[in-house]
Amino acid sequence: MVDYGGDLTPYLGGPVQRIERLGSRFALAVELPKLDQEEARVWVSRLLQAKRSSGVLGWPQLGNGVGDEGAPRVNGAGQGGTVLSLDGLPPNKAIKEGWFFSLNAGGRRYLHMITADAVASNLGAVTVTIEPMLRIVPPDNAVIELAAPKIEGLVQGNEGAWEPDLAEEVGLSFTLVERE
Template sequence: MAITLGTLPRLTTFSMRAVSAANDLRPSFGGPVQRLGRKGSRFALDVKVPAMSAKGCGIALIADLLRGETETVILPVPDYVPAVPYGTPLVNGAGQLGTTLVIDGLTPNVAILKGKFLSVILGGQRYVHIVAAQTTANGSGQASLPIWPMLRTPTTDNAVVELAAPKIEGFVQPGQEWSISRLQAVGVDFSVEERA
């Protein structure tokens, strides 16, 4: 069962990073290097939480993070693209793979900007993607979004697409540390990486 982290303090900082599965093919006798895109690239989110009350949410957060080494953790993706009324986006068609995601249920003619994060829920698991080029929905609320990374599992028709409030789901990286000051304040840094 996934653990949804509560609201983090206002001064929390987030750093999103790509974890690439691409590799280089180097010819043994010289020649150009080829970059091979491979399924499995994903995102990780590094979080730095400033000192907060240990009695308040500090110790509870640490307990959730420790459980997050074996259970997935869900938290919002920091998104810098202004929110607009996207409608109720859903995957439009089963079995999609590759670097294009066809969706429907959008507000007609809404623009989805390049750099907008989204998450897709497939088989009870969230997968984060970034829109690779600005796309505008047609008059019926359908759009074909170029995305990175490529889809890691075949889609199911009408799967939920979290466009207005995307979330990352993954494991907390092991070996987390936290500090407790004499003032009973707790500060913690942690990373969440998508599991696939």
């Protein structure tokens, strides 16, 4: 988690206040093992492309997996903060704390974590609490990727070390950071 909030600690005592700021997001540090020549060539090419545009990687969904996700979507425009209404889930679908999902809006993915268990109604609607807070106002019916969430962002790392020959010898390492 890349946290843009902060704690306000008074100089003369008193309670510490947490100041939340819009913009907290996720990052994924990746270390690839030694690659064969073909894999190394493709990975280096895609990393260099993702330095200036976007890279997309699957985000691990821990546990036994989500199972049937139905076709989850944002239920209603104008939402913000740390609560999100969804629909399109299977009836009575259990949503688990700690699951991740990606929200697709405006041609970009935004990764979030569900922070409390919830159960969809018999119509497949549910309201979930999430972290970090929404960075955009998602449109109604924006697609939610629950079973196979993805992180999208810019690649950071030592691009000088992204050489196919080096990738064959020791592998590659980089960090993918959400853009906004």
